[in-house]
Amino acid sequence: MKVLVPVKRVIDYNVKARVKADGSGVDLANVKMSMNPFDEIAVEEAIRLKEKGAAEEIVVVSIGVKQAQETLRTALAMGADRAILIEAADDVHTDIEPLAVAKLLKAVIDEEQPGLVIAGKQAIDNDMNATGQMLAALLGWGQATNAAEIEIEGDVAKVTREIDGGMQTLKVKMPAIITADLRLNEPRYASLPNIMKAKKKPLDAKTAADYGVDVAPRLTIVATTEPPARKAGVKVESVDELISKLKNEAGVL
Template sequence: MKVLVPVKRVIDYNVKVRVKADGSGVDLANVKMSMNPFDEIAVEEAIRLKEAGKASDVIVVSIGVKQAQETLRTALAMGADRAILVVAADDVHTDIEPLAVAKILAAIVKEEDPGLVICGKQAIDNDLNATGQMLAALTGFAQATNANTLAVEDGAAVVAREVDGGLQTIKVTLPAIVTTDLRLNEPRYASLPNIMKAKKKPLDEKTAADYGVDVSPRLDIVSTAEPAARTAGIKVESVDELVSKLKDAGVV
């Protein structure tokens, strides 16, 4: 069984994001970029399935700018078998919207015929949490979102998914789309020998036009702004005063 894993190049989660002075977006100059953390978890889970003998081939896909090659090489160094880069933008500030990404992935799914697609539940740069669900709709595959655990057995995937009330366990028939949550696993670090081997693993380069997908944006960003500064707290003289203020704020 093939496992397909889409990965996205985003600002590293340790970097403090700076908004441009004109409010047109975030400043990416000299900013460290890395693999989206949720996607890293998806890659790790796919590799574990291969190590357990449940998968034969792990394919990673990235859709965006040429620089995403670095992100794909990281996934290959972790243990993925091959990679596909779909160049859909020239400007690093251009974010391909989920519907266009899902359409390209649907075309790749048709070509590769994977038994399982594992996606990060969302990208930390836009937090849209939409690509996996859109891909399931376009392919007609079963879907299980926010996966906390994943087991593949007898042509089905058993997924414990995180919901507001705790965990919900569902069983979906393969082929399926699974989106990962943070507690699914802890991604491994790529060793130096594997980083060197990754340079020789196949990485195919395509364009959005190869799949007949228009990636023109449907949304216009009006402005980008920093979150409002947190206001200073106040000191209270007694427990009664604290309770009173909490009541006035509607907390209790």
Template sequence: MKVLVPVKRVIDYNVKVRVRADGSGVDLANVKMSMNPFDEIAVEEAIRLKEKGVATEVVVVSIGVKQAQETLRNALAMGADRAILIEATADVHTDIEPLAVAKLLAGVVKDEAPGLVLCGKQAIDNDMNATGQMLAALLGWSQATFASELAVEGDSATVTREVDGGLQRIKVKMPAI
């Protein structure tokens, strides 16, 4: 089974964000960028699935600027097998909206035919937590949000989710997000 992991390039979580002098947005000049920490967790889980023999290939994909190559290289260094970059903008100040990202990811999913897409819980730059759910809706796939544990068994996956009251265990049919 192939696992696809979308990864986003964000301002490093250790950097103090500065607003531009004109107040029009975040100042990105000379700012360290890195992989979204929640996406990094998803890449690690995909690699664990490969090490267990559940996954055969881990493919990471990033949508955004050319500089996202660095983020993809980090994922490859972690153990991902392949990386795909969709250069959707040349301007580092342009953030691609979640629905546009989900539509582009849907195209990648149709081409790559993964059995599982592991998305990070949310991006630390906009905290929207929308792309994974939109992708599931576009594809008509099962989804399990806020996953803290994953076990793949044949054509289904058991997911332990973090919910307000504690933990919830659900079973979803594969392919799933």
């Protein structure tokens, strides 16, 4: 079985994001970028499936700017076999919207014919949490989102996911789309030998035009602002004082 994993280049989660002076978006100039953490978990899960013998090949795909090839090389160093970069933007500040991403991924899937697609449940830059669902709709495939555990049983994927009331287990017939949650696994670090090997693994460069997909944005960012600064906390001397403040000042009791 071939597994396809979409990965996105985003601002590193350890970096404090800063808003541009004109409020048009987040300033990414000279900012460290890395693989979206949820996508990293998806790559790790695909590698584990291959190690168990449930998968034979792992293909990673990234859609965005040319610099995303660095993200793909990271996935290859972790253990993916091949990579596809679809250049769909020239400016790092241009974010390709979920529907356009889903259409491009569908075109790739039509060519690659994977048995399973594992994607991160959302990207930490825009928090859309929509690409996996849109892709499933475009393909007419079954889907299981927010996966905390995945088991392959023949042509069926058994997925355990967290819901408000506890844990839910689904069985979805493959080919299918699964989106990964944080609790699915702990991604491995790429070793130096694997980083060197990744440089020789195939990476195909494509463009959005090659697939006939229009990636023009449909959404307009009106303004971007930083969250208000938090007020400093206060110390209380007793439980009675705490209750008094919660009741009279905070108004929560």
